Amino acid sequence: MPTTPIIEVQGLSKTFRTFKKEPGIRGALKSLVRREYEQVHAVKDVRFTVNEGEFVGFLGPNGAGKTTTLKMLSGLLHPTSGDARVLGYVPWERSDGYRRQFALLLGQKNQLWWDLPASESLALNARIYGIPVAQAQKTVQELTELLDVGAKLHVMVRELSLGERMKMELIASLLHDPRVLFLDEPTIGLDVVSQKKVREFLRQHNATRRTTILLTSHYMTDIEELCDRVIIIDHGSLFFDGRLAAVIDRFADHKLVTLHSESAAQCPRAHLERYGEIVALDADTVRLKIKRDRVIAACKALLDEIPVKDIDIEEVPVEDIIRQLFGTRGN
Numbered sequence: 366m367p368t369t370p371i372i373e374v375q376g377l378s379k380t381f382r383t384f385k386k387e388p389g390i391r392g393a394l395k396s397l398v399r400r401e402y403e404q405v406h407a408v409k410d411v412r413f414t415v416n417e418g419e420f421v422g423f424l425g426p427n428g429a430g431k432t433t434t435l436k437m438l439s440g441l442l443h444p445t446s447g448d449a450r451v452l453g454y455v456p457w458e459r460s461d462g463y464r465r466q467f468a469l470l471l472g473q474k475n476q477l478w479w480d481l482p483a484s485e486s487l488a489l490n491a492r493i494y495g496i497p498v499a500q501a502q503k504t505v506q507e508l509t510e511l512l513d514v515g516a517k518l519h520v521m522v523r524e525l526s527l528g529e530r531m532k533m534e535l536i537a538s539l540l541h542d543p544r545v546l547f548l549d550e551p552t553i554g555l556d557v558v559s560q561k562k563v564r565e566f567l568r569q570h571n572a573t574r575r576t577t578i579l580l581t582s583h584y585m586t587d588i589e590e591l592c593d594r595v596i597i598i599d600h601g602s603l604f605f606d607g608r609l610a611a612v613i614d615r616f617a618d619h620k621l622v623t624l625h626s627e628s629a630a631q632c633p634r635a636h637l638e639r640y641g642e643i644v645a646l647d648a649d650t651v652r653l654k655i656k657r658d659r660v661i662a663a664c665k666a667l668l669d670e671i672p673v674k675d676i677d678i679e680e681v682p683v684e685d686i687i688r689q690l691f692g693t694r695g696n
Contacts, residue, residue, distance in 0.1 A: 371545060371577045372415035372438065377447035378601075379408040379433050407433040409601040410447070418575040420567075422582070422592035422609070424687060430601040431581045432471075435547045438579075439469040451545055465494060468538040472550030475530075476537055477522045483533040484518040487540060494541040501540065508536045511566055528559030535563065539570070548580045552587055564590050585683050597687075609683065616690050617681045620660050623652045624667060625675040632671060640667060654681070 385401045408430040415421050425431050436442040438449055440456040440463070449456055454463035470476075477486040484505075491501035509515040512532040517525060525533065535551065548567075552560040568591055571578055582588060588595060588609065595612060597605040605612065622641070627649050637643055640663040641655035651671075655663050660678065667673070 369417040370414045371417045371419075371452060372413075372579065373450045374411055374413050374434075374438070375448045377408060377411045377434065377437060377449055378406070378445050379430075379437060379442060380445045381405045381407055406601050408437070408444075408598075411598060411601075411603050413596055413603065413606055415577055415579060417577055418571070419594065420571045420578045420592050421580065422588040422595040423579050423598075424581070424588065424595055425598040425604075429598050431598065432549055434598070435469065435549055435579065435581065439467065439547055440464075441469075465541060466543055467545040467547065468541070468543040469547045470534060470538045470549065470551055472531070472548075472553040475522075475534070477530070477533055479523045480521060482519045483522055483525070483536075486522065487518075487533075487537055490537055490540050496541060504540055504542070505536065508539060511569070512536065512562060528555045528562075531555060531559070532563065535566070542574070544576060546576050546578045548578060548582075550582055551580070552582060552584055560584065560586070567591060585687065589683055597690075612686060613680055613683065617686050618657055619654045619681055620657055621652060621677075621679045621681060622655050622660065622664060622667075623650060623677040623679070624671060624673050625650055625677075626671050626673045628672060636670075 381404075382402050383405050384396075385403055387395060411430070411434060423431050423434070433442065437444050438451055438456050440459045443457045452463060452466055454460055456463065477483055478489075487505055488501070491498070496504075505518070506515070509518060512535070514529055514532045514536075517529050517533070520529075522530060522533065531551065531554075538546065551567075552563050555563065564587060567578070567580075570576060571591075580587065580592060593609060594607065595605070595609050596603070597612075605615075619641075621644065632651065634643060634646070637646070637651060637653065640659070641653040643651070644654050645652040653663075664676065664678070668676070
């Protein structure tokens, strides 16, 4: 079945001009006479496409250019160069047809009125989008039930917990049933239960509505549970675009081997370190980080040398791979 490109990005770049000021009074006086500026390349020649219904993770360290890219695709920023099409529209032209078909949720920005109940902000949004009252009420009821915040609709937004407010923000973003959803850190600061609830909701929404979603998150659990494909950018440039599993295959050169043995602690550290890096060692467990190409041989040798009750072989967590990857590139 042919796929339809919903998001098309070609050579997208954004450069900001920032003012440089020397410290102290002397620097302030000097800046009055002559100001110095520098060019900051937030996004550099980024290219990718996203097909209809895809749920794509958009990854990168702080300052990589993720939010800047999402703001350009939402029409909030004009690019310095390059081109983009979302649903066939040029985002920064801000046409009414486009604005009615996408939503941007920034985890650290509020769109609901702080001193009003969430229900009134949602009613206002429905009026702005021209949604009939009955349809809006039905949508709000369905979404609040799914996110378990129906009882909080008439509470002032400022009195909601962070998790409750984030769920209301998500409902506000989905009220007009957008075809494209840009999510920038939607679970930031939420407790584990709220994160899980939001993830389950997003997975179901994507599956049932075929909404195209581009997600940035520093919580790798969000990415692992929701996204098969990831786009990684670093220092504003595209670094990787492919399946999440390929990130592990390409950049994870170790596996974690855990041995459960009553005599684990009696085994000399120097002996264990011959096979790999010791991650953990206690009375009955030893956990080793072993090179992929040595795992089978190392396990055979360890099974011959230590009375093992059980053995586990795992992939290194994706979060560790990404952290190590960016740490290496930053050097």
